[in-house]
Amino acid sequence: MHLSRRGLLTGGVVLAATALAGCGGDARPPVTAADIAPPTEPVTIDWMAPELLTNDGKDLRRSMVRTFQERFPEITVRLVQVPPTTDVRRTTLTTQIASGAVTPDVYLGDCAWPAQFAHNSLAMPLGRVADDEEFWSKYPEEVVSSISYQGQVYAFPCYLDLAFLYYRADLLDKHGLQVPATWEELRRTALRLIDTGDVRYGLVWQGMSGEPLTCNVSEFVADAGGALMDPDARRVRADSPEGRHALTFMTELISSGVSPEAVGTFAEEQTLTAFAGGQAAFLRNWSYAWGSANDPASSLVAGKVDAVLRPTFDGAGAARHSTLGGWHNFVNPHTAHPGAAVAFARWVAEEEAQTLMAATSPYLPTLSKVLYNPEIAGRDKPTNRLSADADIVLRPFGSPHYPAISKAVYTGVNRLLVDGADPGAVGDTLTEVARGMALARDGVAL
Amino acid sequence: MRTTTGKTTGIPAQRPPSETGGDPARGRGRRAGAPPRHDAQRRRMARTGWTYTAPSLAVIGAITLFPIVFSLVLSFSEVRIGYGGFVVERLTLDNYLALVRSSDWYYALGFTVFYTVVTVAAEVVLGVLAALVMERLSASRGWMMALMLIPWSMITVVSARLWAYMYDSSYGVITWLLQNVFGANPLILGTPASAIGAMAVADIWKTTPFVAIIVLAGLVMLPRDVYESAEVDGAGPWTMFWRITLPQLRPTIAVAVLFRILQAFGVFDLPFVLTGGGPGIATQSLAVMGYKVLFQDLNIGAGAAIATSTGLLVAGACLLFLKVFRAQVGKEDVA
Numbered sequence A: 001m002h003l004s005r006r007g008l009l010t011g012g013v014v015l016a017a018t019a020l021a022g023c024g025g026d027a028r029p030p031v032t033a034a035d036i037a038p039p040t041e042p043v044t045i046d047w048m049a050p051e052l053l054t055n056d057g058k059d060l061r062r063s064m065v066r067t068f069q070e071r072f073p074e075i076t077v078r079l080v081q082v083p084p085t086t087d088v089r090r091t092t093l094t095t096q097i098a099s100g101a102v103t104p105d106v107y108l109g110d111c112a113w114p115a116q117f118a119h120n121s122l123a124m125p126l127g128r129v130a131d132d133e134e135f136w137s138k139y140p141e142e143v144v145s146s147i148s149y150q151g152q153v154y155a156f157p158c159y160l161d162l163a164f165l166y167y168r169a170d171l172l173d174k175h176g177l178q179v180p181a182t183w184e185e186l187r188r189t190a191l192r193l194i195d196t197g198d199v200r201y202g203l204v205w206q207g208m209s210g211e212p213l214t215c216n217v218s219e220f221v222a223d224a225g226g227a228l229m230d231p232d233a234r235r236v237r238a239d240s241p242e243g244r245h246a247l248t249f250m251t252e253l254i255s256s257g258v259s260p261e262a263v264g265t266f267a268e269e270q271t272l273t274a275f276a277g278g279q280a281a282f283l284r285n286w287s288y289a290w291g292s293a294n295d296p297a298s299s300l301v302a303g304k305v306d307a308v309l310r311p312t313f314d315g316a317g318a319a320r321h322s323t324l325g326g327w328h329n330f331v332n333p334h335t336a337h338p339g340a341a342v343a344f345a346r347w348v349a350e351e352e353a354q355t356l357m358a359a360t361s362p363y364l365p366t367l368s369k370v371l372y373n374p375e376i377a378g379r380d381k382p383t384n385r386l387s388a389d390a391d392i393v394l395r396p397f398g399s400p401h402y403p404a405i406s407k408a409v410y411t412g413v414n415r416l417l418v419d420g421a422d423p424g425a426v427g428d429t430l431t432e433v434a435r436g437m438a439l440a441r442d443g444v445a446l
Numbered sequence B: 001m002r003t004t005t006g007k008t009t010g011i012p013a014q015r016p017p018s019e020t021g022g023d024p025a026r027g028r029g030r031r032a033g034a035p036p037r038h039d040a041q042r043r044r045m046a047r048t049g050w051t052y053t054a055p056s057l058a059v060i061g062a063i064t065l066f067p068i069v070f071s072l073v074l075s076f077s078e079v080r081i082g083y084g085g086f087v088v089e090r091l092t093l094d095n096y097l098a099l100v101r102s103s104d105w106y107y108a109l110g111f112t113v114f115y116t117v118v119t120v121a122a123e124v125v126l127g128v129l130a131a132l133v134m135e136r137l138s139a140s141r142g143w144m145m146a147l148m149l150i151p152w153s154m155i156t157v158v159s160a161r162l163w164a165y166m167y168d169s170s171y172g173v174i175t176w177l178l179q180n181v182f183g184a185n186p187l188i189l190g191t192p193a194s195a196i197g198a199m200a201v202a203d204i205w206k207t208t209p210f211v212a213i214i215v216l217a218g219l220v221m222l223p224r225d226v227y228e229s230a231e232v233d234g235a236g237p238w239t240m241f242w243r244i245t246l247p248q249l250r251p252t253i254a255v256a257v258l259f260r261i262l263q264a265f266g267v268f269d270l271p272f273v274l275t276g277g278g279p280g281i282a283t284q285s286l287a288v289m290g291y292k293v294l295f296q297d298l299n300i301g302a303g304a305a306i307a308t309s310t311g312l313l314v315a316g317a318c319l320l321f322l323k324v325f326r327a328q329v330g331k332e333d334v335a
Helices: A005-022 A059-073 A086-100 A114-119 A129-136 A141-146 A169-174 A184-196 A211-223 A243-254 A261-265 A269-276 A288-293 A340-350 A349-360 A382-387 A403-420 A424-439 B035-075 B093-101 B103-136 B141-153 B156-167 B174-183 B193-221 B224-232 B237-265 B269-275 B288-297 B299-335
Strands: A044-048 A075-080 A107-111 A154-160 A163-168 A203-204 A280-286 A305-308 A322-323 A325-331 A391-393 B076-082 B085-091
Touching: A044 A340, A059 A075, A059 A349, A075 A325, A075 A340, A086 A107, A086 B288, A107 A322, A107 A340, A107 A391, A129 B269, A141 A154, A141 A340, A141 A391, A154 A340, A163 A169, A163 A288, A163 A322, A163 A382, A169 A184, A169 A403, A184 A243, A184 A280, A184 A305, A203 A269, A211 A322, A211 A391, A243 A403, A243 A424, A261 A403, A269 A280, A269 A288, A280 A288, A305 A382, A322 B035, A325 A340, A325 B141, A340 A349, A403 A424, A403 B288, B035 B076, B035 B299, B076 B299, B093 B224, B103 B141, B103 B193, B103 B237, B103 B288, B103 B299, B141 B193, B156 B193, B193 B237, B193 B269, B224 B237, B237 B299, B269 B288, B288 B299
Parallel strands: A044 A075, A044 A107, A203 A280, A322 A391
Antiparallel strands: A107 A325, A154 A325, A163 A280, A163 A305, B076 B085
């Protein structure tokens, strides 16, 4: 018996070719939500979701599962541990589901995923909005839009995230200053507070090369009256007067000393650390920061903090913009228990689960009647109270190439921020960003 | 057919191929009159050998050969994920064309090569120095080795996180030291040059012990009598290091360098955790770029092209290094 290197290589090629031929995908999913109904026999499904802490530090997932099983005693839901970061979760789910794994049956995924996951057959289509208008009309239009792709819905809403401006209420009181309503006013107020020596930084926000920077850019461009792309994510509009206004202001925040030069290295964690450590007067962050900044165990400024919706630019009107964030439940297209999986994911989006979430946790519910009812969440939580007035900014989620589009935005703008934050370089940066976004939209960017 | 026998041991010597008449398993080229019993025995032995090694070969084929070839095929394909797995639309060169047209890929390639050269060179110099010091230690050598291995044994994700805390511009101890001792106001991870330097320092800190341990193993094996002769001839420590120690350590250092080139060229976890590839794309290695294209953008074909080209480049670099190394050793042998 003789096996040469050439023979081994040929064998490998044949194996690979066989595998490629064998894994040719079909045009439609194995099952669709329309084909299925809740099970009548006992089944067990796996739910992959990160730990969601309640206001008193318990695991919200467990109380949701317990309540669900009281309504659907034939369905047992098992919790599956998740990888620590959003990117690693996407990697895990992609490799698992692309290889045909039947679990997890349901997974909590980022609001930026639906188009990409739908395009790559990683999520089960859950029907058209028009087919169940009564159900979908209960959610904010922007949320339904963000989970739809080519007319189909690909996730059941779970919770929202919105961006707020947190500020040191004690310092504003001490120096007789007003809560700024515009960015120009915030700049003046921040510089005054830095001059008093009470804080080291004026405003901290997320300028690191990553998705949170795309959120910040989207919000500033919206404040200036523009958008990075059209709502259908086809036409790139980043290189515009509004884009220039936004990026120029962002660079000026650094060059004027309102924001530290290091803001180009700040992710959410660093901004929250700076604010909770008493170093910054203002913080742009998501709704979870309210609880963290007011937790005496981890914050030096607990009880001295308040929140408002983000300011806007002088003369830009009354709109108060916030990027839409949040996490939603997707159903694995290969699940062996589609009826149970859909029943659970849908139940989490409905009133009983959403009320439980609003009443016991810091997460913002997606169901409008719960989200806009501050009595449920409690009036002492400004993030819930303010969310009804937020003007939601949608990132170009509608494109299946959204991650590459976002990468073009955050790498270009981050380079501008760390490379001297020169307002004179804004034009070139926008041209480069717009070119990168167009290549990404067409699926040819690397 | 002759059978030669070892003169002193009586063990049958291995025959050169010209004497075997080619591969007996093929049954061609065997001279008439050769004892058939011997061929049958060889075939039986070959079958037994293949039977015993088949499980290992199957595992190697499944976990090494198959993924390499699979990745190669994907890199030449327009491929998407379908409900039944990967769907190959057509074979294409577009993925490689996209690479050579991408300025980000050229930057990642340049950065990876630069990073590999700088860190491996620094680690070899420091590793040799550390090994020379440790070789002279007696009772405490074991303790020193154990201490030195702590950085190497630490999981890179953990050590990268620790370095990120130390470099942090708000509360990092290194930032604090630079501010309060040297009066500088550094943004260690905030500018391209300092971020690359910070990443190299973290890598050198972690990996120098690995090089030192390998070099130390080579050092303790060096024959003492050569040094004694050199000492008798009046050679000083510096001469002995350059003329005896270093030349004899070259095979050991070559092994260490080869391992390090392989690791440094594929660096992923350190930039992934420490800088995320930033600022901008300043610390984006080929592996990080491949990960982003493959798993963030789900661009399977292009991601496979990055992985395949990186593999070929690192294999080429190692082969080149070995060739240069052998040529150098050959020259010295002749001299």
